[in-house]
Amino acid sequence: MAEFDWIARYFAPLATRAGAAGLCDDVAEFSGRASIATVDALVEGVHFLPDDPMETVARKLVRVNVSDLIAKGARPDEVLLTLGWPSGREEAELAAFAAAFGEELAAWGIALIGGDTVASPHGVFLSLTMTGVGVTERAPIRRSGAQGGEVIWLTGDIGASFFGLRDRLARTRSEASTIYQVPLIPPLEMAELIGEHATASMDVSDGLLADLHKLLVASGCGAKLDLDHVRIYGAGKAELPLSDVLEACTGGDDYQCLFTAPASKTPALEASEQALIQIGQTQDRAGLKLYWHEEPVALPEKLGFEHVQS
């Protein structure tokens, strides 16, 4: 089937906003509301497994971009999709991708306005450009605004995706493996809290320690991180051994929000209905220091997943 037919059959029905011109033109018109943009790619064999269902890949593609915007105090608005599709994949898989992509966009209030569909000889390659609207005038909250003496907040569990990938590779079905395929990300309401209160913020994609380290470097300060305060996926009230905690905190693909806020904001953040956990404090002096029940712990050599290229 030719590209034109695919677009007409599977994607044009998702593109209802006027600026999309029914995906029948060469350019899109923005809504004019968004001032922020992000782009994230998912590659077969790198960010998802070849036998992951296209439905879950579509949902992950949307969510990894939405989590970037929420972490910046913005809500998503519009997307342009680049779909690289190998000839060996069934049309039914494309249909499943498009259906789930449409559902996921609708769930987050996002409009598809444009894209490009190309042949990809060796595997599915997806890139999604997403625009966002700041929910407050302070948005986007950058990585660089933290100062010493602030509280470090995290929006949810860490490690589900890391444990889930392990299960997937071992061919074990688990709730974690489902979360690896379709990450659980914070709700849109989190963007408002972050837009109002955070001084620095980002989503955790490469590992909690790696991303906190980046935030601290960008902000020019340091931090004390209480590893026993981090909520590890699946641990419940039981306490995991430190080695497991460190593994989860360097695993990546969590897509939770990590942000800092002055101590004066703690009552407002604690009063919110959102799931929020205090995991440490920033310090004037540079450097990331880990603690386990108030005892210092050496930093692991590798703080997170590195996108090593060569």
Place this chain on the structure above:
Amino acid sequence: MAEFDWIARYFAPLATRAGAAGLCDDVAEFSGRASIATVDALVEGVHFLPDDPMETVARKLVRVNVSDLIAKGARPDEVLLTLGWPSGREEAELAAFAAAFGEELAAWGIALIGGDTVASPHGVFLSLTMTGVGVTERAPIRRSGAQGGEVIWLTGDIGASFFGLRDRLARTRSEASTIYQVPLIPPLEMAELIGEHATASMDVSDGLLADLHKLLVASGCGAKLDLDHVRIYGAGKAELPLSDVLEACTGGDDYQCLFTAPASKTPALEASEQALIQIGQTQDRAGLKLYWHEEPVALPEKLGFEHVQS
């Protein structure tokens, strides 16, 4: 080398606009000027050959997006780049890509504001989202605005890329093969003429006949195309046989602008300094009719390059 280092070394120096945040953050901020967006991908083995220099690939990536905007009466403003890079490619190739990409952006007055760099196991995969600013209030000029009785205009030669690909595959160096690698596209001034005068417009990417057919279908009218008026690359004043002309007109990858304008606009368009050729007239009755020295010619079965997927 890790993704972070690549971005810092090769791409951050290109991202000087404040909204890019030095490519050190998770989102970009738009300039606020652009209201139009397009995205085009280039895939190794599909849109360029594995041994095409990365310098030419970078230039082609920028130009195929710029030509979309010019054809809509818009000038380019900002880009977000998705770079899928295989581990087997040398770092020197990445450096060459980034250098040429930066030069090409600068030549068109475009700012890099964001992107994503990922591993691509089986070949280079590039996607570029480009925003544009309409040069008149009428922009973007859609494909759908043509009416019967208008003049069909083309901005340059057809066929260079088609002949050039043939030369490339035959390992023959030629000017055409250089144009295949780095398309010649109309200058930014063309956007003003189109924004002011055109009723329907698009760039020729899939073949002149295929793209004119799309424009006519979108506009709900037909046309008479004088094939002997189309300027074929390399023909000079000599006349090519009809079969060669048809081959060039269905080849694709021309990236010239194809647009319609009322006959009342002809004096203004002819008086402009831009290269413009009248190649036919639109008609009320649907259907594309080809003529060769006023004699009707049968439509070829295939009007252009089809992105066949399966």
